[in-house]
Structure formats: structure tokens, C-alpha cells
Amino acid sequence: xxxxxxxxxxxxGEPVVGVDGSACKLHHMYGEEYCASVxxxxxxxxxxxxxxxxxxxxRSLTMIFSDGFGVQFDIFYAGSMVIVLMGLFNIxxxxxxxxxxxxxxxxxxxxxxxxxxxxxxxxxxLAKLVxxxxxxxxxxxxxxxxxxxxxxxxxxxxxxMTFSRRGETAGVDSESPNANLHAEETYLSEEEFxxxxxxxxxxxxxxxxxxxxxxRPGVFEAFNTExxxxxxxxxxxxxxxxxxxxxxxxxLVIAQMGLENMQKQIMEVKTTNFQxxxxxxxxxxxxxxxxxxxxxxxx
Numbered sequence: 001x002x003x004x005x006x007x008x009x010x011x012x013g014e015p016v017v018g019v020d021g022s023a024c025k026l027h028h029m030y031g032e033e034y035c036a037s038v039x040x041x042x043x044x045x046x047x048x049x050x051x052x053x054x055x056x057x058x059r060s061l062t063m064i065f066s067d068g069f070g071v072q073f074d075i076f077y078a079g080s081m082v083i084v085l086m087g088l089f090n091i092x093x094x095x096x097x098x099x100x101x102x103x104x105x106x107x108x109x110x111x112x113x114x115x116x117x118x119x120x121x122x123x124x125x126l127a128k129l130v131x132x133x134x135x136x137x138x139x140x141x142x143x144x145x146x147x148x149x150x151x152x153x154x155x156x157x158x159x160x161m162t163f164s165r166r167g168e169t170a171g172v173d174s175e176s177p178n179a180n181l182h183a184e185e186t187y188l189s190e191e192e193f194x195x196x197x198x199x200x201x202x203x204x205x206x207x208x209x210x211x212x213x214x215x216r217p218g219v220f221e222a223f224n225t226e227x228x229x230x231x232x233x234x235x236x237x238x239x240x241x242x243x244x245x246x247x248x249x250x251x252l253v254i255a256q257m258g259l260e261n262m263q264k265q266i267m268e269v270k271t272t273n274f275q276x277x278x279x280x281x282x283x284x285x286x287x288x289x290x291x292x293x294x295x296x297x298x299x
């Protein structure tokens with residue numbers, strides 16, 4: 001085949017004669033040109049698989065080999081393409097899909113683990129916060145109770161007042177299992193609350209819990225306070241958890257819609273009360289008129 005010219009240099013359908021006068025077949029010429037070595041043949045097969053099975057001049061190698069080798073090449077080529085396109089490529093695609101699904105499952109497991117870890121972490125931080133609040137309140141009250149003893153009780157009237165409640169005062173049976181819990185409940189005043197919020201250890205725990213609270217006037221009223229103006233540590237922690245995270249527009253919209261619904265309900269109650277009062281007034285007027293007529297008839 002070394003005596004034959006390049007396949008693209010000859011016209012299709014015309015006989016090709018080599019330099020030594022021997023006949024050259026076109027499919028042999030292209031086979032020698034594109035499959036002369038193992039590397040070249042592999043590259044040509046790869047080009048045919050991806051759909052670029054053409055010569056340098058743009059001729060179709062598939063049709064040239066089909067015309068030259070006949071039905072045997074057609075069957076071999078069709079079978080090979082079916083196996084490669086529908087078999088090998090699908091296997092490769094399935095491998096990628098399986099890897100993607102495994103990655104998603106792993107991410108889901110990591111997410112669940114992170115959620116469980118966050119829950120346990122939050123519980124641990126809340127427990128630390130309760131312990132720190134209780135200990136700091138006890139220290140402040142011990143200092144306040146010891147100071148009048150040193151300087152004289154007359155200088156600090158009422159300084160020995162504490163804000164701890166017993167279960168009996170809250171209507172809880174002292175023999176019940178929850179009696180100890182209620183007996184240990186501590187209530188804070190607004191002054192104590194502001195002092196606690198300023199403490200570095202408390203602010204550090206609040207930052208860990210993603211809670212931003214400043215000791216400003218009116219902040220204490222945001223919690224569920226008692227009639228005497230105090231708040232329990234449990235209610236304080238519950239209120240702090242409602243303040244987690246940043247403020248978003250949806251929070252304002254929810255509050256606004258809640259206020260609008262409350263206003264509608266109040267207006268409905270007012271309208272109902274007005275109608276009831278009007279009916280009662282009409283009945284009272286009628287009763288007065290009947291009584292007056294009855295008196296006139298008797299006279």
C-alpha cells in the first residue's frame with residue numbers, strides 16, 4: 001500500500017493505480033491511512049464513536065468501509081456501536097448517577113448528624129446559661145444581703161428582699177414530684193436582668209446561642225413578666241430563644257397580620273356588644289312605657 005496515493009486525492013468511483021502499476025482499493029487506502037498503527041486506529045475508532053467518523057477531506061469512513069468490505073463490516077459496525085452506545089455509555093452514566101446518589105445520601109447523613117449535634121449543642125449551651133444565670137443571681141443577692149449587715153440594716157431598708165418563689169405560693173402541692181422544681185425557681189427583677197445581660201460570661205453564651213440582647217429600657221417587658229414585675233429564669237430562657245437569629249421582613253409581616261386580626265376581632269366584639277346593649281335598652285324603654293301606662297290606668 002506504500003505505492004498507493006492518499007485516499008482524499010483520488011475521485012470516488014474511479015480506479016486507482018499505484019506507482020508500480022498495481023490496483024489500489026479505496027477502503028484499503030483509508031484503512032492504511034487511519035489504522036496504520038495501534039494508537040492511530042484507537043483514535044480513529046474513538047472519533048467514530050463520538051460521531052466524527054470522517055476523513056481529512058470530509059468523506060465518511062463508515063460508508064467507504066461499508067462499500068469496500070460489504071455486509072460483514074455493516075454487521076460488525078452496527079453491533080459494536082450498539083454495545084458501546086447502549087452498553088458502555090449507560091454503564092458509565094450509571095456509575096456517575098450512583099456516585100451522585102451516594103454523595104447525596106452522605107450529605108443527608110451529615111446534615112442529620114449536624115442537626116442532632118446542633119440540638120445537643122443547644123441543649124448544652126442552654127444548661128450552661130441557666131447555671132450561669134442562677135449562680136450570678138445568687139452571688140449578687142449574697143452581696144446585697146451581706147452589705148446591709150456590714151453597714152447597718154437601717155441604711156438599706158428592704159434590701160433583704162428576694163425574688164425566689166416556693167411551690168406552695170404558686171399553687172403546687174409540696175409533696176408532688178414537681179415541687180422541688182418550683183421551689184428552686186428563681187425570679188429576676190429588671191435591675192438584676194440588666195446586670196446579668198452586661199456580664200461577659202452571659203454575653204458569651206448568648207453569642208453562642210445567636211441571641212442579641214442589649215440592656216435597653218423596655219427590653220425587660222418583652223418577656224413574660226409576673227404581676228410584681230419579675231420574670232422567672234425559665235421564662236427568661238424561653239424568651240431569649242424566641243430572639244434567636246436575625247430579624248427578617250417575614251417576622252414583621254407576621255406581627256402586622258396578627259395585630260390586624262386582633263383589631264378585627266376587637267371590632268367584632270364591640271359591634272356585638274353594641275347590638276346587645278341596644279336591644280337591652282329597647283327592652284328597658286318598652287318596660288318603662290308599659291309600667292307608666294299601667295300606673296295611669298290604675299289611677
